[in-house]
Amino acid sequence: MARIVKSCIQSLLKMVNSVMGMVGIAVVLYAMWLIWVWQKQMGESPFGDDTDGSAPWFIYTFLGLGVTLCVITCSGHIAAETVNSCCLYLYMLFVILLLMLEAVVTADVFLNRDWEEDLPEDPSGSFTQFKDFIRSNFLFCKWIGLSIVSVQGLSFLLAMVLKVLGPDRYYDSDDDYTPDRVPLLRNSVHPQTYMVGDPIYASKTDAWTIRINEKANR
Template identity: 65%
Template sequence: MGRMVRSCLQSLLKIVNSFIGMVGLAMVLYAVWLMRIWEKQTSDFPSWDSDYPLPWFMSAFLGIGFSLCVIMLTGHIAAATINSCCLYLYMFFIFLLFLLEAGVVADVFLNRDWEKDFPEDPTGNFNQFKDFIESNFEICKWIGLSIVSIQGFSMLLAMILKALGPHEYYDSDDDDYDPARAPLLKHADHPHAYVVGDPVYGPKSDAWTIRVNDKQANR
């Protein structure tokens, strides 16, 4: 029963974790699309410096998207192996993502001049993105809540798998355990076998034989 529950939790974590990877992949594709448009716009201006750094809005989308893909990969490895280090690393990444999201949301809702906290975007993509969110606030709000809920659910599943542990050979008392696969039984001391029969006496020493012969001669 325990093995079945653990297998279901592993599959569920992989499925939930895939949604995080899909969000990260969508952000990477969106950043690449913006970069292509940016290259076409800058190619029309020969005086534009080619070494000019990538606008921060594209870099932020690209970095966050790659980070989400890395988190998805870590979550899949942790779900497949139930390794303690991978699970701790996965939960640590999710926790950092929660802190980042909480910081951005708190800055937007509590600070009236929150736009000044971000550097100027010469492409205007940041303003377009902001206007799109404002015009579709209800849809974007539910999408954001869904993403946060998926992250929280994935972290909860990782904590449950960490509590269950990787002991997959001790799930039921009805199963026949293989001593070679059970570390606690592998080096168990087995009692020695005893044979019931007539006592066997070893050869007596020569000194004891000489002493008995001397006693018989004195008689």
């Protein structure tokens, strides 16, 4: 029963983790599209220095966020498949750090009215377009953000439950079971041990004595 429950939790963790991976892939694709637009506007490589000497930090930030989500997704799939303690601890650490970063950014946006002044100027204009899109579709973006945070929290809880259950204690092969691990085999009858050696023959004197006794009895 415990093995079935653990298998279900592993499948749920992989499914929830895949949602976070799809979000990471979408963010990477969006960042690549912004890079293509920036390259088209500047007429040169987007990773080179532009004329103003300022880099499009918003594009780089989005690209780094997408890659980070993809890496966390890969570590989550490995942790869910192997049920290894180190992998699960590392995955939970990544998720909790990501949640803390999101909480800090959200608190700064809502509590600090001048939070935009703390950010450098984005020469690509992508940050301004992204900000206007969120303001015009605030309800839609709010539910998407809450869904992503819920998925991350659920993945953290599933990883914690999977860590508590731990790996399988027994092997699948019957030959690997020992009487200490299998109580039903403790009272089993063990086969007798035999020693292999040279055959033992009776001496000739004993054979003649047996024959004489048989004749006397007759």
